[in-house]
Amino acid sequence: MASENAGSESITLNPHKVALITGITGQDGSYLTELLLNKGYEVHGLIRRSSNFNTQRIDHIYVDPHNANKAHMKLHYADLSDASSLRRWLDTILPDEVYNLAAQSHVAVSFEIPDYTADVVATGALRLLESVRSHIAATGRSHIRYYQAGSSEMFGSTPPPQSETTPFHPRSPYAASKCAAHWYTVNYREAYGIFACNGILFNHESPRRGENFVTRKITRAVGRIKIGLQSKLFLGNLQASRDWGFAGDYVEAVWLMLQQEKADDYVVATEESHTVEEFLEVAFGYVGLNWKDHVVIDKRYFRPTEVDNLKGDSSKAKKVLGWKPKVGFQQLVKMMVDQDLDTAEKEKVLVDAGYIDAHQQP
Numbered sequence: 001m002a003s004e005n006a007g008s009e010s011i012t013l014n015p016h017k018v019a020l021i022t023g024i025t026g027q028d029g030s031y032l033t034e035l036l037l038n039k040g041y042e043v044h045g046l047i048r049r050s051s052n053f054n055t056q057r058i059d060h061i062y063v064d065p066h067n068a069n070k071a072h073m074k075l076h077y078a079d080l081s082d083a084s085s086l087r088r089w090l091d092t093i094l095p096d097e098v099y100n101l102a103a104q105s106h107v108a109v110s111f112e113i114p115d116y117t118a119d120v121v122a123t124g125a126l127r128l129l130e131s132v133r134s135h136i137a138a139t140g141r142s143h144i145r146y147y148q149a150g151s152s153e154m155f156g157s158t159p160p161p162q163s164e165t166t167p168f169h170p171r172s173p174y175a176a177s178k179c180a181a182h183w184y185t186v187n188y189r190e191a192y193g194i195f196a197c198n199g200i201l202f203n204h205e206s207p208r209r210g211e212n213f214v215t216r217k218i219t220r221a222v223g224r225i226k227i228g229l230q231s232k233l234f235l236g237n238l239q240a241s242r243d244w245g246f247a248g249d250y251v252e253a254v255w256l257m258l259q260q261e262k263a264d265d266y267v268v269a270t271e272e273s274h275t276v277e278e279f280l281e282v283a284f285g286y287v288g289l290n291w292k293d294h295v296v297i298d299k300r301y302f303r304p305t306e307v308d309n310l311k312g313d314s315s316k317a318k319k320v321l322g323w324k325p326k327v328g329f330q331q332l333v334k335m336m337v338d339q340d341l342d343t344a345e346k347e348k349v350l351v352d353a354g355y356i357d358a359h360q361q362p
């Protein structure tokens with residue numbers, strides 16, 4: 001398992017670019033790491049301590065650090081709530097690019113743990129920016145570049161289409177915290193001249209999406225229902241509309257932002273929006289099922305304040321970065337269902353052998 005060797009202080013310097021990623025174990029962290037490794041970067045990821053290994057999304061690209069010639073991704077323990085760990089790893093790793101992807105990223109959960117969410121999402125970003133600022137002041141490494149993972153949730157109740165000039169109206173502790181992180185990033189750029197960019201990314205999904213986000217919750221259920229492991233799927237608001245893209249496409253835009261001459265902020269979106277109900281139709285329809293036979297509305301999944309309609313205008317990213325999404329909505333849904341049919345087949349083997357209980361829904 002990857003995290004067994006985390007914390008190793010032996011950093012090998014090489015002539016390639018060096019990146020530091022917070023949130024490397026998350027969906028985006030795993031895709032960004034693959035992209036950077038393919039470009040020849042040395043990638044360092046900060047992971048937080050957990051009682052179980054939390055590196056499943058990057059295990060396939062992990063090479064034991066004892067194999068020094070082949071290990072281009074290294075993991076270190078740190079936490080966005082621990083400023084000293086952030087500064088220490090900056091000083092040790094000497095990155096050229098810093099990607100701040102770490103977050104308590106679940107909107108509904110942010111209503112349950114608002115204080116913690118603000119600490120990690122808002123103050124965590126400030127801690128990292130301040131670490132970068134003081135690292136530059138101490139070392140003179142002013143070429144260092146910083147990326148902040150901003151969110152379309154910041155637009156909240158402001159109607160679409162949403163672009164870089166659209167006012168924010170956050171509708172959750174998570175979204176309000178992302179707004180703070182956004183403005184901290186702008187402020188550090190203006191106050192200290194740090195090359196710091198905000199990506200304002202609309203929802204992006206993949207087969208690696210966390211299982212309690214609505215898209216993956218649906219595709220996991222489709223796989224399980226199709227092979228008889230489950231019959232009902234409990235969901236909340238089906239009328240919310242989201243601009244859903246593919247995470248693999250979005251990390252390319254993230255990387256491009258840090259390769260520009262000038263630091264700036266960019267909206268990244270497909271410019272197409274679909275309701276949760278439309279997602280259900282495509283996902284269940286793809287395997288010949290009718291979602292209405294399986295979905296049960298459960299009030300517990302409704303949020304105190306909802307974001308009804310997100311649809312991005314990413315013309316700036318298209319023009320300046322030369323970026324555009326490759327994977328469309330239908331293709332994305334099918335990619336996720338295909339993978340989750342496979343996951344369900346494997347699960348069934350374990351259920352049939354008595355290792356897991358089919359009634360335990362993911």
Ligand code: NDP
Pocket residue numbers: 022023024025026027028029046047048050054078079080081100101102103104105106120149150151152200201202203204205210
């Ligand atoms: P995930 O929830 O999949 O990953 C979040 C990452 O942050 C995980 O690696 C997690 O670690 C880590 N993390 C959480 N808390 C801390 C902490 N206190 N200290 C250090 N690390 C921590 O998110 P995504 O990959 O989907 O998103 C990446 C970023 O982009 C997030 O900031 C998210 O808010 C933002 N974003 C995401 C969008 C999307 O649609 N996916 C859209 C717009 C913005 P662990 O694995 O241990 O839990």
Ligand code: GDR
Pocket residue numbers: 105106107108150151152153201202203204212213214215217234235236237238240241242276301302303306307
């Ligand atoms: P979101 O994603 O809140 O947009 O945040 P999520 O998939 O959680 O919700 C999308 C919409 O689906 C509705 N919904 C449900 N959501 C969940 N999670 N579970 C359910 O059972 C359910 N039923 C209906 C929600 O109410 C909502 O309207 C994601 C995260 O990745 C953020 O970190 C990121 O910033 C934004 O996308 C852009």
